[in-house]
Amino acid sequence: MNIFKAIFCSSLGKKYIMGLTGLALFGFVIGHMVGNLQIFMGQEKINAYAAMLKSVPKLLWVARIGLLFCVGLHIWAASQLVRENRAARPSRYEVNDPTVTTFASRTMIWSGLIVFAFIVYHLFDFTIAPDYLGHDAKDRHDVFKMVILGFSNPFSSLFYIIANGLLCIHLSHGVKSLFQSLGFSTGQFRGWFDRFAVVIAWVIFIGNTSIPAAVLLGFGKEVL
Amino acid sequence: MKLTLKIWRQKNGNDAGGFVTYQANDVNKDMSFLEMLDVVNEGLIAEGKDPVAFDSDCREGICGTCSLVINGVPHGGQKATTACQLHMRHFQDGQTITIEPWRARPFPVVRDLVVDRDAFDKIIQSGGFVSASTGGTPDANAIPISKDASDAAMDAAQCIGCGACVAACKNASAMLFVSAKVSHLGLLPQGKVEKDRRVLAMVKTMDEAGFGNCTVTGACEAVCPKEISLDFISRLNRDYATAVFKSAWGAK
Numbered sequence: 510m511n512i513f514k515a516i517f518c519s520s521l522g523k524k525y526i527m528g529l530t531g532l533a534l535f536g537f538v539i540g541h542m543v544g545n546l547q548i549f550m551g552q553e554k555i556n557a558y559a560a561m562l563k564s565v566p567k568l569l570w571v572a573r574i575g576l577l578f579c580v581g582l583h584i585w586a587a588s589q590l591v592r593e594n595r596a597a598r599p600s601r602y603e604v605n606d607p608t609v610t611t612f613a614s615r616t617m618i619w620s621g622l623i624v625f626a627f628i629v630y631h632l633f634d635f636t637i638a639p640d641y642l643g644h645d646a647k648d649r650h651d652v653f654k655m656v657i658l659g660f661s662n663p664f665s666s667l668f669y670i671i672a673n674g675l676l677c678i679h680l681s682h683g684v685k686s687l688f689q690s691l692g693f694s695t696g697q698f699r700g701w702f703d704r705f706a707v708v709i710a711w712v713i714f715i716g717n718t719s720i721p722a723a724v725l726l727g728f729g730k731e732v733l
Numbered sequence: 734m735k736l737t738l739k740i741w742r743q744k745n746g747n748d749a750g751g752f753v754t755y756q757a758n759d760v761n762k763d764m765s766f767l768e769m770l771d772v773v774n775e776g777l778i779a780e781g782k783d784p785v786a787f788d789s790d791c792r793e794g795i796c797g798t799c800s801l802v803i804n805g806v807p808h809g810g811q812k813a814t815t816a817c818q819l820h821m822r823h824f825q826d827g828q829t830i831t832i833e834p835w836r837a838r839p840f841p842v843v844r845d846l847v848v849d850r851d852a853f854d855k856i857i858q859s860g861g862f863v864s865a866s867t868g869g870t871p872d873a874n875a876i877p878i879s880k881d882a883s884d885a886a887m888d889a890a891q892c893i894g895c896g897a898c899v900a901a902c903k904n905a906s907a908m909l910f911v912s913a914k915v916s917h918l919g920l921l922p923q924g925k926v927e928k929d930r931r932v933l934a935m936v937k938t939m940d941e942a943g944f945g946n947c948t949v950t951g952a953c954e955a956v957c958p959k960e961i962s963l964d965f966i967s968r969l970n971r972d973y974a975t976a977v978f979k980s981a982w983g984a985k
């Protein structure tokens with residue numbers, strides 16, 4: 510049996526791809542948040558952290574290419590699955606009763622696509638072509654000032670907050686769903702995964718949006 | 734009770750179909766939903782009109798033939814109840830009830846509310862059986878089976894194959910059905926032998942039939958008249974992965 514065919518061309522296989530790439534991206538989202546929260550420990554700490562990340566370029570690029578690969582596969586599998594799903598239900602019901610289904614579970618493709626658009630914008634904003642590229646006293650890239658400057662623009666902050674809301678809606682369903690797709694959600698585990706997904710989605714939302722919220726409330730004004 | 738019924742009428746697979754509204758003026762609250770339709774049909778026949786075609790057989794919730802989407806919910810939304818076991822007392826006098834067939838590409842409409850569920854039979858034919866001859870009835874307890882395995886197998890074996898899971902799923906996915914069949918056989922010693930071959934074949938047939946993919950919305954589990962749990966889909970995912978890896982590396 511051809512293992513690639515069994516995974517890339519079957520319904521269940523594509524869900525494994527969704528789940529595994531989703532898990533990797535979820536892991537990144539957590540790491541990204543924890544790293545960024547160091548901004549509250551001051552300019553010195555966050556700039557040192559950024560310099561540390563860039564100190565081993567090979568490792569950095571392995572991580573970047575890995576993430577890009579995961580995003581690519583995740584979107585590829587999503588587009589295949591969604592196309593098949595729509596083909597399987599060509600005619601709608603006259604009366605639609607969503608019964609127990611959640612808003613998040615019905616709108617995964619939309620939350621996903623908007624999050625993707627945000628990721629592209631976010632990369633241009635802070636990684637590829639930041640408006641501000643100054644250096645601090647120790648001649649490191651002044652990430653602290655860049656972030657404070659970026660989020661001082663209320664529109665930029667607002668987009669960031671909305672996109673994070675959608676990401677967390679995506680994850681409130683995605684995280685429980687990935688354990689189901691990978692075959693772990695049986696018996697008492699299901700309840701735990703369902704609760705974990707909602708809690709972690711809130712933690713990520715509050716953690717990530719605390720930065721623009723703090724900046725809008727005046728945090729870090731002194732560097733401007 | 735007086736009811737307004739909005740019923741899907743379609744002459745055959747090629748007809749576009751549409752809703753026709755009927756008044757049912759003397760519905761007894763103790764009738765089952767299908768008995769209510771029988772009365773409506775008697776009226777139509779008396780007027781020389783075509784009765785509404787719908788499927789039914791046992792009318793006691795065990796055969797899985799009845800298949801009506803009632804106000805947007807397959808089998809009408811009473812917990813663990815098939816349409817034939819649904820009683821009119823759950824509806825209000827004067828209510829409008831919309832009745833539609835299962836909607837899924839692999840379940841084409843044959844006529845009115847009747848759909849063709851051959852796709853399920855094909856899935857069963859591809860692996861939903863035990864091909865070993867099991868001989869005469871063995872002595873009780875001759876084959877030890879753990880209580881957990883037998884309970885889970887019996888829960889899965891409850892599936893009557895009605896297709897409400899497909900009808901309720903926004904993706905018309907048949908994974909709840911397939912997972913129930915795969916688990917009820919694969920958990921027991923007689924069926925375990927062919928577990929890997931079974932899951933590979935049944936998933937392949939399911940995909941070929943054109944069913945959608947599970948998005949874990951939980952709609953299937955909610956409408957299932959036999960309360961088949963979403964856990965079985967997770968188990969199906971696990972069984973399929975194991976089977977793929979085992980067969981790819983030629984492991985026994």
Ligand code: HEM
Pocket residue numbers: 524527528529530531532534535538583584587588590591617618620621622624625676679680682683684686687688690691946947948949
């Ligand atoms: C940071 C970015 C993202 C993360 C962390 C993430 C995470 C996840 C996770 C964990 C799942 C559940 C997988 C499963 O059901 O097994 C999922 C599902 C899904 N994702 Fe994403 N995702 C991200 C971005 C995207 C993007 C950019 C799209 C755009 C196309 C997308 C579309 C989807 C869709 C449609 C599903 C549902 C698939 C299904 O249930 O059939 N996601 N995502």
Ligand code: FES
Pocket residue numbers: 788789790791792793794795796797798799815816817818
């Ligand atoms: S007619 Fe047999 S289950 Fe409803």
